[in-house]
Amino acid sequence: xxxxxxxxxxxxxxxxxxxxxxxxxxxxxxxxxxxxxARAQKTDLGEKAEAYMKSGRLVPDDLVISLIEDRLERPDxxxxxxxxxxxxxxAQAESLQKSLKVxxxxxxxxxxxxxxxxxxxxxxSGRRQCSQCGENYHLHFKPTxxxxxxxxxxxxxxxxxDDQESVIRERLRVYENQTAPLVQFYSQLGLLQQIAGIGAxxxxxxxxxxxxxGESR
Ligand code: AMP
Numbered sequence: 001x002x003x004x005x006x007x008x009x010x011x012x013x014x015x016x017x018x019x020x021x022x023x024x025x026x027x028x029x030x031x032x033x034x035x036x037x038a039r040a041q042k043t044d045l046g047e048k049a050e051a052y053m054k055s056g057r058l059v060p061d062d063l064v065i066s067l068i069e070d071r072l073e074r075p076d077x078x079x080x081x082x083x084x085x086x087x088x089x090x091a092q093a094e095s096l097q098k099s100l101k102v103x104x105x106x107x108x109x110x111x112x113x114x115x116x117x118x119x120x121x122x123x124x125s126g127r128r129q130c131s132q133c134g135e136n137y138h139l140h141f142k143p144t145x146x147x148x149x150x151x152x153x154x155x156x157x158x159x160x161x162d163d164q165e166s167v168i169r170e171r172l173r174v175y176e177n178q179t180a181p182l183v184q185f186y187s188q189l190g191l192l193q194q195i196a197g198i199g200a201x202x203x204x205x206x207x208x209x210x211x212x213x214g215e216s217r
Contacts, residue, residue, distance in 0.1 A: 001026060001080040002105060003212065004087070006182055007113030008175045009168070010120040010127070011197045015136050016113070016208055017084040023209060027076050030084040031064055033134060034071065056162055056170035058178060061091045068092075069099060080108070088179045093186075109212060110186040113197035113204070117172050124168045128157040142201075 001024060005013045014030060021028035035053060038046030045067065049059045058064075068086050071077070087093040100106055115123075126139040128148075132155030137144050144150065148157050162171065186192040195207050 001108045001212065002100070003080070003082045004107060004110045004186070005082060005084050005113060006110060006179070006186070007197055008115055008117070008120050008179075009171045010124040011113040011115045012123075012201065012204060013084045013113060014134075015201065016205055017082045018134070019205055020082055020208060020212065024082075024212065026080045026082060028082045028084055029068070029071055029077075029086070031068060031086040031088075032084075034067055035059060035064075038067075054161055054167070056167040056174060058088055058174055061089055061095075064088075065092060065095050068096075072099075087182060090181055090185060093182055107191055109193065110189075110191040111208065111211060112183055112186075112192060112194050114194055115197040119198060120172060121165065121168055124163045125165050127163050128159055130155040131158050132156075 003017075003020070003026075005017050007013055014028075014032075017028040017030070035046070035049045039050055039053070040046070045063060048063060052059045064086065068083075072081070087096055123138065123141070126141070128137045128139065129135070130137075130150035130153065133150060133153045135150055135152050136142070137150075137157060144157065149155070150157060161167070183192060193211055195204065195211065197204060
């Protein structure tokens, strides 16, 4: 099962794909997480990516494509994976299609989580993330039991530097210009399925898992 979760920043791709990964026993691969890891480790890639990420712009295609190519080669991807935050440009999508074809593989599902811009700003400006396990919380919609500590692992929460309102607006602009065209791209390939990303997280999750279970190709 090879799944892409599309949708604007803050659509819930990370939270939902982590849960799908647990249930379907395939890895969740988030290019955002991989890039944040590279930044934390101060690798060459991390240093190159930093300025783009801080300002809400996309990291150049060649860097992200080689990062994902390496990740997809790892043995845990043999039975598939859930891609979260990749592809984000037409060049990335085309490169993925080519690379899967060479390996005799194909995408099984492309799901677009639809959420409005106002909702995105509200969600992201209150979002907090666990510094250890990556779990997402929200100051109002999903608070932790103990303030500032992750319910799952006890790690400290932090606010991502790109979750400031001015950067969120830039990320949305980038999404509209560079990523939204992928909806059309996958629709033309006959792969696109749309799910409304608003409402209770659990209801959205149920729709996602039904989509993956019912139509696993
Ligand atoms: P995310 O955690 O998915 O919201 O990603 C955070 C940031 O990482 C984005 O705003 C981009 O700067 C960068 N990034 C993540 N995935 C990609 C990608 N597929 N292409 C380019 N930049 C990316």
